[in-house]
Amino acid sequence: MLQQTLKKWLNQFKQYFFTYSNGFYHLPYSSKTPEDLVESLANYPFMKHDRVKQSVYANTPFCSGGFNYQKLEEGLWVIYSKMRYKTNVAFDLVYDDPAEMKIEDKGYYMLSLNNVTSQPIIDLKICEKQLCFANYSWTFFKPKERNCDVNFKGANNKYITLYFNEEWLQKNLLQNSLFSEAGLDKFIMSDQPYIAWPVDEKDELVKNFGIFDEVMNMNNEANHIDFLQFKLCTLNLIFGFLRTCRDQQVFEKHFAIDYENKFSINKVENYLTSNLYDKFPGIDFLAEKFKISESKLKSEFKQFFGKPIYKYFQEKQMILAKELIIENKLLIKEISYKFGYENTSKFTAAFKKYHDILPSELQKQEFDVAI
Template identity: 35%
Template structure:
């Protein structure tokens, strides 16, 4: 389908080009509405038996698999490659009720440019979880060439009430306070150990679902295991910062801020004032909103991501430790090693493959 004709089809729900990114909305009222809107997107081919939607249009290429796992629980798994810089954000139709919570596990791979003359760029994986209340607008930004996986669990209040013992939990627990408040969204980094491995097992069951009558039971068990671990660990999370009211956070700007940090890890941190200037938001609000969403300050988030890149360079390249130190902005290798050990529990040399 040519680009102009594709625009004609998508225009009612497409905000075109803003601030260097094409904006794509997705209908988020219910899992069924999201799936139906994906099926009807131009360039999509729907395989009903596989419960898979294959997509190839001028902006994205990939597929989305979907299944109802249990009463009140749906899961969609999307593999996608972006052909342009893109913002994906939720939208809500006024005439469709919205009551599902969504739990999203995202894994996306992009490239980080290095200063090294022999290795000029490396793939960098970013992983995070997001928990969103019904009716809350969120957004995420992705650069051209990014390859992403989205695991979106749609859970109804009745499913949570049946499977998660909220009534037995202390009301002073931060996440319990969040659930009981008029707050909208929160994200986490490494909240589920082995999340990628567990998610790939679920994806494999999706792919072979029709080949074994026991796969329905297996899929339900796999999903319940992962979600139980998620909830168990978020209730242990001790972030004490106040969450923001629904609608008070510009999630698209916060997503862009995160992207500006995670794709420039080999360069000196540009500073909060420069970030706020680029995003057209006050530095105080940027700091408050970022911490309310990601659970840590911008500075700490930047350090954590640099140490994540450093770990990849330690484990996947032959680059000398002192050069890795320089790549992530530390001229002093000893200081770098101390920060690295604080993050990963061991010195860089101890985590280098033999």
């Protein structure tokens, strides 16, 4: 009797527990239902929950920001979160003990459009501008599958997440021909736990962040939410996702990355963007440093970020190089040397390929503007 009483008492505070591993604070939250998710996060210390506006604001030692939530109809919720991270944080989904779950509780699918923006550490003596590197993706998780959002210190991340249950899926999506054309009926029947796919920053899907800022009244500029417009925008987001799956043959090309490797791949990306002043460290070095095989590193990095690892690193260098030329902090020869190029001509060719302009031409343009 005493043991059961103690267990019940401890469960009241379970959502406040966090652990530290792999360089991250792991914060658990419940996702049995969207209501449970909202209450789980709202009950953390330093959180403010406005039930009228259906928003939660956070200013904790871990992060600042918040999220808005809405139940559009039975079985369908939308949660839009915007957070800035003060340290490395991983949000871990926590489910009830299977022995305590009801048979009819099948959980919720999660379809999410993600914008993860990192701020690499750059010497301000060389580049005064704070650069931001944005990565876009979407994820589609089946109910009760282990999931973890990896967020690095200094990141500004946004997630538009649709939660829908089995009944809503059967009634609305499985009956749609585009759903089957996209191969997602096969995904539902498969043993794959989730799909994660990179999105190009020029893709139409990216515009949804601006659209949902307005329709969910994220800036509190409107007196009320236009639910008809909100539903229309949500449907457009779903159909955009389905068209992407169909046109890019996502189900055929996708493979799931396991939980531990996901951490490693994200750490590799963060390491690369924090060391842009050096030449590419090499696949063998990265594989050994982050405890992942070279073959997995190459294939899973491309799966997660949409580009081969060296090309990804080179493109981020070219973005930084442009800022250095604009600020006139370093000579082109110096930039070339810093980035590990054998000679200036190879750097110039890489710069021209990415920016469609020679670095010398950009330098001249900036000089002409200055005078």
